[in-house]
Amino acid sequence: xxxxxxxxxxxxxxxxxxxxxxxxxxxxxxxxxxxxxxxxxxxxxxxxxxxxxxxxxxxxxxxxxxxxxxxxxxxxxxxxxxxxxxxxxxxxxxxxxxxxxxxxxxxxxxxxxxxxxxxxxxxxxxxxxxxxxxxxxxxxxxxxxxxxxxxxxxxxxxxxxxxxxxxxxxxxxxxxxxxxxxxxxxxxxxxxxxxxxxxxxxxxxxxxxxxxxxxxxxxxxxxxxxxxxxxxxxx
Amino acid sequence: xxxxxxxxxxxxxxxxxxxxxxxxxxxxxxxxxxxxxxxxxxxxxxxxxxxxxxxxxxxxxxxxxxxxxxxxxxxxxxxxxxxxxxxxxxxxxxxxxxxxxxxxxxxxxxxxxxxxxxxxxxxxxxxxxxxxxxxxxxxxxxxxxxxxxxxxxxxxxxxxxxxxxxxxxxxxxxxxxxxxxxxxxxxxxxxxxxxxxxxxxxxxxxxxxxxxxxxxxxxxxxxxxxxxxxxxxxxxxxxxxxxxxxxxxxxxxxxxxxxxxxxxxxxxxxxxxxxxxxxxxxxxxxxxxxxxxxxxxxxxxxxxxxxxxxxxxxxxxxxxxxxxxxxxxxxxxxxxxxxxxxxxxxxxxxxxxxxxxxxxxxxxxxxxxxxxxxxxxxxxxxxxxxxxxxxxxxxxxxxxxxxxxxxxxxxxxxxxxxxxxxxxxxxxxxxxxxxxxxxxxxxxxxxxx
Numbered sequence: 090x091x092x093x094x095x096x097x098x099x100x101x102x103x104x105x106x107x108x109x110x111x112x113x114x115x116x117x118x119x120x121x122x123x124x125x126x127x128x129x130x131x132x133x134x135x136x137x138x139x140x141x142x143x144x145x146x147x148x149x150x151x152x153x154x155x156x157x158x159x160x161x162x163x164x165x166x167x168x169x170x171x172x173x174x175x176x177x178x179x180x181x182x183x184x185x186x187x188x189x190x191x192x193x194x195x196x197x198x199x200x201x202x203x204x205x206x207x208x209x210x211x212x213x214x215x216x217x218x219x220x221x222x223x224x225x226x227x228x229x230x231x232x233x234x235x236x237x238x239x240x241x242x243x244x245x246x247x248x249x250x251x252x253x254x255x256x257x258x259x260x261x262x263x264x265x266x267x268x269x270x271x272x273x274x275x276x277x278x279x280x281x282x283x284x285x286x287x288x289x290x291x292x293x294x295x296x297x298x299x300x301x302x303x304x305x306x307x308x309x310x311x312x313x314x315x316x317x318x319x320x321x322x323x324x
Numbered sequence: 325x326x327x328x329x330x331x332x333x334x335x336x337x338x339x340x341x342x343x344x345x346x347x348x349x350x351x352x353x354x355x356x357x358x359x360x361x362x363x364x365x366x367x368x369x370x371x372x373x374x375x376x377x378x379x380x381x382x383x384x385x386x387x388x389x390x391x392x393x394x395x396x397x398x399x400x401x402x403x404x405x406x407x408x409x410x411x412x413x414x415x416x417x418x419x420x421x422x423x424x425x426x427x428x429x430x431x432x433x434x435x436x437x438x439x440x441x442x443x444x445x446x447x448x449x450x451x452x453x454x455x456x457x458x459x460x461x462x463x464x465x466x467x468x469x470x471x472x473x474x475x476x477x478x479x480x481x482x483x484x485x486x487x488x489x490x491x492x493x494x495x496x497x498x499x500x501x502x503x504x505x506x507x508x509x510x511x512x513x514x515x516x517x518x519x520x521x522x523x524x525x526x527x528x529x530x531x532x533x534x535x536x537x538x539x540x541x542x543x544x545x546x547x548x549x550x551x552x553x554x555x556x557x558x559x560x561x562x563x564x565x566x567x568x569x570x571x572x573x574x575x576x577x578x579x580x581x582x583x584x585x586x587x588x589x590x591x592x593x594x595x596x597x598x599x600x601x602x603x604x605x606x607x608x609x610x611x612x613x614x615x616x617x618x619x620x621x622x623x624x625x626x627x628x629x630x631x632x633x634x635x636x637x638x639x640x641x642x643x644x645x646x647x648x649x650x651x652x653x654x655x656x657x658x659x660x661x662x663x664x665x666x667x668x669x670x671x672x673x674x675x676x677x678x679x680x681x682x683x684x685x686x687x688x689x690x691x692x693x694x695x696x697x698x699x700x701x702x703x704x705x706x707x708x709x710x711x712x713x714x715x716x717x718x719x720x721x722x723x724x725x726x727x728x729x730x731x732x733x734x735x736x737x738x739x740x741x742x743x744x745x746x747x748x749x750x751x752x753x754x755x756x757x758x759x760x761x762x763x764x765x766x767x768x769x770x771x772x773x
Contacts, residue, residue, distance in 0.1 A: 241644065277680040
């Protein structure tokens with residue numbers, strides 16, 4: 090049930106690093122897009138396997154509860170409340186299910202909202218199949234996935250603006266200079282390994298910084314999300 | 325960790341889910357469906373709501389007033405709503421409660437003296453009459469929904485209810501007239517005011533009370549019509565845009581299916597155009613009208629990236645943090661960045677160029693990077709050297725600086741730094757990539773004062 094029967098060595102269900110392919114659940118309201126991603130991922134079936142798909146929040150919540158995938162590929166815009174709602178419903182029940190947001194949205198508010206609700210990464214839909222699989226595996230391993238665009242968005246959220254009067258908690262509302270540096274390099278298109286070389290630190294340290302940035306993004310109260318709700322007329 | 329996040333997200337959720345609006349019951353109602361509507365809205369038994377109204381009616385008729393106001397201001401539920409069942413026993417029970425409520429209101433106000441006893445009875449009569457007429461208007465409205473539109477006063481008041489409806493409306497009107505007449509007769513000293521004036525006033529009051537449903541319908545239909553018109557216009561605009569852009573591009577793509585490079589270029593161009601329409605300044609998702617030409621650095625960069633993408637068929641994905649209004653120096657900066665992109669697109673051999681721009685308080689930095697073959701800065705080919713120089717020239721004329729990091733096989737990164745003009749402030753709108761800086765004019769006035 091939890092492991093594909095065809096894998097004889099896949100009895101190690103205990104750890105996150107079992108040897109079978111990562112079980113992926115697709116949530117997107119465009120059938121065409123789901124079919125495309127499924128076809129792409131099937132060419133790399135040794136690494137990931139699509140165990141289900143859904144087109145709406147309700148469908149997704151029920152499906153995810155049923156199959157309990159490793160990683161959920163989640164569209165930001167969904168009928169019935171958006172990707173944010175799926176994460177909110179599933180996370181308290183199934184904390185081991187990881188979410189990776191996948192969107193064409195250019196609006197910083199949308200992306201930051203789904204990250205704050207608990208998604209561990211964001212990639213654009215133009216991502217190549219190879220990079221997508223890499224991102225899925227990274228999220229599965231518990232690491233955040235910061236695409237350059239997400240890094241830019243997060244930097245934007247944490248950037249001091251004139252006239253901002255929001256009360257700040259220095260523990261979560263400010264990035265350390267090192268975290269900012271790592272984030273900038275991510276936004277410039279550097280990979281973790283390149284960042285590590287450039288800053289003379291280990292890849293592990295880079296990962297720690299990125300995780301800490303993700304945590305702060307999810308906790309920070311600096312960004313008034315309500316603007317999203319009031320500003321946008323199109324969902 | 326989850327706690328804080330959830331707190332904020334709940335607030336967000338509350339904003340996102342439209343508040344469920346209370347509506348009066350259309351079916352299974354006794355008077356106007358107000359009690360039933362409240363019961364449905366709050367999820368309590370309808371009997372409790374009715375009992376509450378009755379008890380409230382005892383307090384100087386507050387229950388009656390509340391009921392009347394809710395009747396006027398709460399919309400009826402839509403015609404397609406699930407019908408409510410009401411048993412004959414419940415109906416009888418309700419009639420008893422209504423009688424009890426009216427009795428309580430009349431007695432209580434008579435006893436307490438808020439309304440003198442002689443006034444209470446005719447007032448009650450007028451209210452019952454008004455209720456009859458209004459109820460019939462509600463019915464008429466429902467029938468109109470079913471049978472199609474019909475306008476005019478008689479249509480509103482009578483609907484197609486036939487003889488029964490006519491009698492009910494006439495009875496109601498008679499009751500209202502009687503009530504008002506009694507009040508006038510008992511309270512006014514005829515010797516002091518000309519009788520004609522009193523008659524006119526009484527008639528006005530009576531007509532106002534009787535035509536309330538008609539006025540309400542007028543106002544509501546006006547609102548409905550306006551909403552429908554706006555919706556139609558929006559839909560037409562979207563349809564027109566999709567036809568001009570997406571459908572045309574799809575047609576082009578089908579015809580060019582044999583040339584993958586061309587298809588890619590078309591798809592990219594269309595994606596960018598649609599994105600600009602949805603999220604960009606003056607775009608559909610924004611409240612402003614379109615502007616000609618870039619006015620901020622982010623727009624200028626987006627434009628430069630688009631041009632390079634189209635010309636050289638490479639992917640250029642800009643990431644912009646912060647934004648600033650465009651001046652001569654920043655224009656030069658954007659052009660220099662464009663040169664760097666062209667350079668990368670031409671020589672790197674890679675299909676992807678990363679562009680990152682950050683607007684800080686003192687300076688603006690742009691990185692243009694490729695993972696291509698790179699070169700040895702010591703031995704540069706002539707044309708390449710020239711381009712780097714043209715970038716350098718542009719930047720130094722405006723007090724900027726250029727850094728170059730490259731090695732054979734390790735890609736190239738050009739760093740452009742431009743100090744910000746004194747007194748310039750970052751645009752106050754938090755923006756990434758194509759978001760507009762629409763708060764600009766207020767900022768200028770703030771600086772002027």
